[in-house]
Amino acid sequence: MTDHNCMESLNEVVSKVFEQTAFLFPEPANLADGISFDDLELFLVTITFSGDAEGDVSLILPIEMCRELSSNILGEDAGETEDREKYIDAVKEILNIITGQLLTKLFGHKALFNLSAPQIMELNREEFFSTIEQKDYSCHLIEQYPVITTLTLRTGSYEHTGAGSR
Amino acid sequence: MAFNILIVDDSKTIRSILTKTLKMTKLEINQIFEAGNGKEALECLQGNWIDLVLTDLNMPVMTGIELINSMAQDGLLKDLPVIVISTDGSATRIGELKDKGVREYIRKPFTPETVEEIIDKILEVTHDRS
Numbered sequence: 510m511t512d513h514n515c516m517e518s519l520n521e522v523v524s525k526v527f528e529q530t531a532f533l534f535p536e537p538a539n540l541a542d543g544i545s546f547d548d549l550e551l552f553l554v555t556i557t558f559s560g561d562a563e564g565d566v567s568l569i570l571p572i573e574m575c576r577e578l579s580s581n582i583l584g585e586d587a588g589e590t591e592d593r594e595k596y597i598d599a600v601k602e603i604l605n606i607i608t609g610q611l612l613t614k615l616f617g618h619k620a621l622f623n624l625s626a627p628q629i630m631e632l633n634r635e636e637f638f639s640t641i642e643q644k645d646y647s648c649h650l651i652e653q654y655p656v657i658t659t660l661t662l663r664t665g666s667y668e669h670t671g672a673g674s675r
Numbered sequence: 676m677a678f679n680i681l682i683v684d685d686s687k688t689i690r691s692i693l694t695k696t697l698k699m700t701k702l703e704i705n706q707i708f709e710a711g712n713g714k715e716a717l718e719c720l721q722g723n724w725i726d727l728v729l730t731d732l733n734m735p736v737m738t739g740i741e742l743i744n745s746m747a748q749d750g751l752l753k754d755l756p757v758i759v760i761s762t763d764g765s766a767t768r769i770g771e772l773k774d775k776g777v778r779e780y781i782r783k784p785f786t787p788e789t790v791e792e793i794i795d796k797i798l799e800v801t802h803d804r805s
Binding site: 601602624626 | 685686687688733763765768782784
Protein backbone atom coordinates (compact mmCIF):
# COMPACT_ATOMS: atom_id res chain seq x y z
CA MET A 510 0.00 0.00 0.00
CA THR A 511 1.14 3.50 -0.70
CA ASP A 512 1.92 5.74 2.25
CA HIS A 513 -1.03 7.94 3.28
CA ASN A 514 1.21 11.02 3.10
CA CYS A 515 2.08 10.15 -0.48
CA MET A 516 -1.60 10.08 -1.45
CA GLU A 517 -2.08 13.44 0.29
CA SER A 518 0.85 14.82 -1.68
CA LEU A 519 -0.65 13.40 -4.87
CA ASN A 520 -3.97 15.13 -4.13
CA GLU A 521 -2.23 18.44 -3.50
CA VAL A 522 -0.24 18.19 -6.72
CA VAL A 523 -3.28 17.19 -8.79
CA SER A 524 -5.23 20.19 -7.50
CA LYS A 525 -2.34 22.59 -8.08
CA VAL A 526 -1.56 21.38 -11.61
CA PHE A 527 -5.20 21.38 -12.79
CA GLU A 528 -5.64 24.88 -11.36
CA GLN A 529 -2.42 26.33 -12.75
CA THR A 530 -2.48 24.77 -16.20
CA ALA A 531 -6.19 24.54 -16.99
CA PHE A 532 -7.97 26.81 -14.50
CA LEU A 533 -10.01 23.80 -13.37
CA PHE A 534 -10.68 23.24 -9.68
CA PRO A 535 -10.81 19.63 -8.47
CA GLU A 536 -13.05 18.85 -5.51
CA PRO A 537 -12.32 15.74 -3.44
CA ALA A 538 -15.00 13.09 -3.94
CA ASN A 539 -15.76 9.59 -2.74
CA LEU A 540 -16.67 6.73 -5.06
CA ALA A 541 -18.90 5.39 -2.28
CA ASP A 542 -21.09 8.47 -2.66
CA GLY A 543 -22.65 7.04 -5.76
CA ILE A 544 -20.58 8.61 -8.52
CA SER A 545 -21.61 6.83 -11.68
CA PHE A 546 -19.12 5.81 -14.34
CA ASP A 547 -21.68 3.75 -16.27
CA ASP A 548 -22.29 6.04 -19.22
CA LEU A 549 -18.78 7.44 -19.49
CA GLU A 550 -16.15 6.53 -22.05
CA LEU A 551 -13.09 6.21 -19.81
CA PHE A 552 -9.39 6.51 -20.57
CA LEU A 553 -6.45 5.37 -18.46
CA VAL A 554 -3.22 7.34 -18.90
CA THR A 555 -0.11 6.06 -17.12
CA ILE A 556 3.48 7.19 -16.68
CA THR A 557 6.03 4.88 -15.08
CA PHE A 558 9.15 6.21 -13.40
CA SER A 559 12.47 4.74 -12.38
CA GLY A 560 15.56 6.07 -10.66
CA ASP A 561 15.69 6.93 -6.96
CA ALA A 562 12.31 5.17 -6.67
CA GLU A 563 10.17 3.16 -9.05
CA GLY A 564 6.46 3.16 -9.69
CA ASP A 565 3.71 4.71 -11.74
CA VAL A 566 1.13 7.48 -11.70
CA SER A 567 -2.17 7.22 -13.59
CA LEU A 568 -5.19 9.30 -14.41
CA ILE A 569 -8.56 7.76 -15.24
CA LEU A 570 -10.97 10.22 -16.78
CA PRO A 571 -13.81 10.42 -19.28
CA ILE A 572 -13.32 11.72 -22.82
CA GLU A 573 -15.53 14.71 -21.96
CA MET A 574 -13.00 15.73 -19.29
CA CYS A 575 -10.16 15.32 -21.80
CA ARG A 576 -12.01 17.71 -24.14
CA GLU A 577 -12.59 20.24 -21.34
CA LEU A 578 -8.97 20.02 -20.27
CA SER A 579 -7.65 20.53 -23.79
CA SER A 580 -9.92 23.52 -24.38
CA ASN A 581 -8.91 25.20 -21.13
CA ILE A 582 -5.19 24.59 -21.56
CA LEU A 583 -5.19 25.92 -25.10
CA GLY A 584 -7.64 28.72 -24.37
CA GLU A 585 -9.99 27.53 -27.10
CA ASP A 586 -13.72 26.94 -27.22
CA ALA A 587 -14.57 23.25 -27.25
CA GLY A 588 -14.91 22.62 -30.97
CA GLU A 589 -17.80 20.89 -32.57
CA THR A 590 -15.41 18.61 -34.42
CA GLU A 591 -13.97 15.80 -32.34
CA ASP A 592 -10.17 15.92 -32.22
CA ARG A 593 -9.41 13.09 -29.85
CA GLU A 594 -5.70 13.16 -30.59
CA LYS A 595 -5.55 16.76 -29.35
CA TYR A 596 -7.60 16.02 -26.22
CA ILE A 597 -5.46 13.04 -25.32
CA ASP A 598 -2.22 14.92 -25.95
CA ALA A 599 -3.36 17.51 -23.39
CA VAL A 600 -4.12 14.80 -20.81
CA LYS A 601 -0.74 13.16 -21.39
CA GLU A 602 0.98 16.49 -20.78
CA ILE A 603 -1.02 17.14 -17.61
CA LEU A 604 0.00 13.73 -16.26
CA ASN A 605 3.61 14.44 -17.22
CA ILE A 606 3.53 17.65 -15.19
CA ILE A 607 1.75 15.97 -12.25
CA THR A 608 4.34 13.19 -12.16
CA GLY A 609 7.29 15.59 -12.30
CA GLN A 610 5.87 17.80 -9.55
CA LEU A 611 4.91 14.82 -7.37
CA LEU A 612 8.34 13.20 -7.52
CA THR A 613 10.01 16.42 -6.44
CA LYS A 614 7.49 16.84 -3.62
CA LEU A 615 8.03 13.28 -2.38
CA PHE A 616 11.76 12.87 -2.88
CA GLY A 617 13.23 16.37 -2.98
CA HIS A 618 15.24 18.28 -5.57
CA LYS A 619 18.33 16.05 -5.48
CA ALA A 620 16.55 12.86 -6.57
CA LEU A 621 16.89 11.78 -10.21
CA PHE A 622 14.16 10.03 -12.18
CA ASN A 623 13.53 8.82 -15.70
CA LEU A 624 9.93 9.06 -16.86
CA SER A 625 8.36 6.89 -19.53
CA ALA A 626 6.25 8.30 -22.31
CA PRO A 627 2.59 8.40 -21.20
CA GLN A 628 0.67 5.26 -22.20
CA ILE A 629 -3.04 5.49 -22.88
CA MET A 630 -5.79 2.88 -23.12
CA GLU A 631 -9.57 2.83 -23.13
CA LEU A 632 -11.19 1.15 -20.13
CA ASN A 633 -14.46 -0.74 -20.14
CA ARG A 634 -16.49 -1.04 -16.93
CA GLU A 635 -14.80 -4.28 -15.82
CA GLU A 636 -11.32 -2.96 -16.54
CA PHE A 637 -12.10 0.23 -14.64
CA PHE A 638 -13.13 -1.58 -11.46
CA SER A 639 -10.30 -4.07 -11.80
CA THR A 640 -7.79 -1.21 -12.08
CA ILE A 641 -8.97 0.69 -9.02
CA GLU A 642 -9.23 -2.50 -6.95
CA GLN A 643 -5.52 -3.13 -7.49
CA LYS A 644 -4.26 0.35 -6.68
CA ASP A 645 -4.41 3.14 -4.13
CA TYR A 646 -6.45 5.89 -5.66
CA SER A 647 -8.08 9.20 -4.99
CA CYS A 648 -11.17 10.61 -6.67
CA HIS A 649 -11.96 14.19 -7.60
CA LEU A 650 -14.85 15.86 -9.33
CA ILE A 651 -13.70 18.41 -11.89
CA GLU A 652 -16.59 20.37 -13.32
CA GLN A 653 -19.11 17.51 -13.12
CA TYR A 654 -16.71 14.79 -14.26
CA PRO A 655 -15.04 12.19 -12.04
CA VAL A 656 -11.26 11.95 -12.27
CA ILE A 657 -9.37 9.12 -10.57
CA THR A 658 -5.67 9.40 -9.76
CA THR A 659 -3.54 6.43 -8.75
CA LEU A 660 -0.01 6.17 -7.39
CA THR A 661 2.07 3.02 -7.07
CA LEU A 662 5.47 2.92 -5.41
CA ARG A 663 7.15 -0.44 -5.92
CA THR A 664 8.04 -2.37 -2.78
CA GLY A 665 11.72 -2.16 -1.93
CA SER A 666 12.42 0.88 -4.09
CA TYR A 667 10.80 3.40 -1.79
CA GLU A 668 12.65 5.01 1.04
CA HIS A 669 10.52 7.90 2.22
CA THR A 670 12.76 10.61 3.57
CA GLY A 671 10.07 13.22 3.97
CA ALA A 672 12.15 15.54 1.82
CA GLY A 673 9.95 18.07 0.16
CA SER A 674 6.75 16.79 1.73
CA ARG A 675 4.74 18.52 4.41
CA MET B 676 15.98 42.52 -34.98
CA ALA B 677 13.39 39.78 -35.51
CA PHE B 678 14.19 36.33 -34.16
CA ASN B 679 13.69 32.80 -35.42
CA ILE B 680 12.80 30.43 -32.58
CA LEU B 681 12.68 26.64 -32.59
CA ILE B 682 10.30 24.85 -30.18
CA VAL B 683 11.12 21.18 -29.57
CA ASP B 684 8.53 19.11 -27.68
CA ASP B 685 6.73 15.87 -28.47
CA SER B 686 3.51 17.37 -27.10
CA LYS B 687 1.52 19.37 -29.65
CA THR B 688 -0.25 20.95 -26.70
CA ILE B 689 2.97 22.39 -25.29
CA ARG B 690 4.17 23.52 -28.73
CA SER B 691 0.86 25.28 -29.22
CA ILE B 692 1.01 26.95 -25.78
CA LEU B 693 4.57 28.12 -26.34
CA THR B 694 3.76 29.43 -29.81
CA LYS B 695 0.84 31.41 -28.39
CA THR B 696 3.01 32.63 -25.52
CA LEU B 697 5.74 33.83 -27.87
CA LYS B 698 3.21 35.66 -30.04
CA MET B 699 1.82 37.39 -26.94
CA THR B 700 5.22 38.76 -25.92
CA LYS B 701 6.74 42.00 -27.13
CA LEU B 702 9.52 40.00 -28.74
CA GLU B 703 10.00 40.67 -32.45
CA ILE B 704 9.56 37.26 -34.03
CA ASN B 705 10.29 36.46 -37.65
CA GLN B 706 9.36 32.77 -37.62
CA ILE B 707 8.56 30.03 -35.11
CA PHE B 708 9.67 26.51 -36.08
CA GLU B 709 8.41 23.34 -34.41
CA ALA B 710 9.96 19.89 -33.95
CA GLY B 711 8.54 16.82 -32.22
CA ASN B 712 11.89 15.40 -31.08
CA GLY B 713 15.64 16.02 -31.14
CA LYS B 714 16.15 14.44 -34.57
CA GLU B 715 13.55 16.69 -36.18
CA ALA B 716 15.15 19.63 -34.37
CA LEU B 717 18.60 18.88 -35.80
CA GLU B 718 17.10 18.63 -39.31
CA CYS B 719 15.44 22.01 -38.77
CA LEU B 720 18.67 23.54 -37.44
CA GLN B 721 20.60 22.32 -40.50
CA GLY B 722 18.20 23.98 -42.91
CA ASN B 723 17.27 27.21 -41.15
CA TRP B 724 18.83 30.10 -39.28
CA ILE B 725 17.65 29.77 -35.67
CA ASP B 726 18.36 32.28 -32.90
CA LEU B 727 17.03 30.34 -29.92
CA VAL B 728 16.02 26.76 -29.11
CA LEU B 729 13.36 25.92 -26.51
CA THR B 730 13.46 22.19 -25.83
CA ASP B 731 11.83 19.54 -23.68
CA LEU B 732 13.95 16.68 -22.31
CA ASN B 733 11.80 13.54 -22.43
CA MET B 734 10.99 12.86 -26.07
CA PRO B 735 10.85 9.76 -28.26
CA VAL B 736 13.37 9.08 -31.05
CA MET B 737 15.93 11.59 -29.75
CA THR B 738 15.76 13.17 -26.30
CA GLY B 739 16.51 16.77 -25.40
CA ILE B 740 19.79 15.75 -23.76
CA GLU B 741 20.87 13.92 -26.92
CA LEU B 742 19.95 17.01 -28.93
CA ILE B 743 22.01 19.24 -26.61
CA ASN B 744 24.97 16.84 -26.86
CA SER B 745 24.77 16.83 -30.68
CA MET B 746 24.58 20.61 -30.80
CA ALA B 747 27.62 20.88 -28.50
CA GLN B 748 29.67 18.83 -30.99
CA ASP B 749 28.67 20.96 -33.97
CA GLY B 750 30.86 23.99 -34.58
CA LEU B 751 27.97 26.01 -35.99
CA LEU B 752 25.43 25.08 -33.30
CA LYS B 753 27.49 24.88 -30.12
CA ASP B 754 26.99 28.54 -29.21
CA LEU B 755 23.28 28.68 -30.07
CA PRO B 756 21.34 29.52 -26.88
CA VAL B 757 19.20 26.67 -25.55
CA ILE B 758 16.48 26.94 -22.92
CA VAL B 759 15.17 23.67 -21.48
CA ILE B 760 11.47 23.53 -20.60
CA SER B 761 10.66 20.35 -18.70
CA THR B 762 8.70 18.75 -15.88
CA ASP B 763 11.93 17.45 -14.33
CA GLY B 764 12.63 19.31 -11.09
CA SER B 765 15.92 17.66 -10.18
CA ALA B 766 18.62 20.13 -9.19
CA THR B 767 21.15 17.46 -10.12
CA ARG B 768 19.76 17.27 -13.68
CA ILE B 769 19.59 21.06 -13.98
CA GLY B 770 23.23 21.28 -12.87
CA GLU B 771 24.23 18.71 -15.50
CA LEU B 772 22.38 20.67 -18.19
CA LYS B 773 24.04 23.95 -17.19
CA ASP B 774 27.41 22.16 -17.41
CA LYS B 775 26.51 21.20 -20.99
CA GLY B 776 25.95 24.86 -21.85
CA VAL B 777 22.18 25.13 -21.43
CA ARG B 778 21.48 28.77 -20.67
CA GLU B 779 18.27 28.55 -18.67
CA TYR B 780 15.78 26.03 -17.30
CA ILE B 781 12.03 26.57 -17.09
CA ARG B 782 9.93 24.09 -15.17
CA LYS B 783 6.44 23.09 -16.29
CA PRO B 784 3.90 24.39 -15.54
CA PHE B 785 5.18 27.79 -16.61
CA THR B 786 3.60 31.20 -16.95
CA PRO B 787 3.86 33.36 -20.08
CA GLU B 788 5.57 36.02 -17.94
CA THR B 789 8.33 33.61 -16.90
CA VAL B 790 8.94 32.51 -20.48
CA GLU B 791 9.08 36.11 -21.74
CA GLU B 792 11.38 37.27 -18.94
CA ILE B 793 13.87 34.47 -19.52
CA ILE B 794 13.87 34.77 -23.30
CA ASP B 795 14.40 38.52 -23.04
CA LYS B 796 17.35 37.90 -20.75
CA ILE B 797 18.92 35.31 -23.05
CA LEU B 798 18.41 37.31 -26.23
CA GLU B 799 19.35 40.52 -24.40
CA VAL B 800 16.16 42.24 -25.44
CA THR B 801 14.81 45.28 -23.63
CA HIS B 802 11.26 46.56 -24.02
CA ASP B 803 9.78 49.91 -23.14
CA ARG B 804 7.20 48.72 -20.58
CA SER B 805 5.71 52.15 -19.88
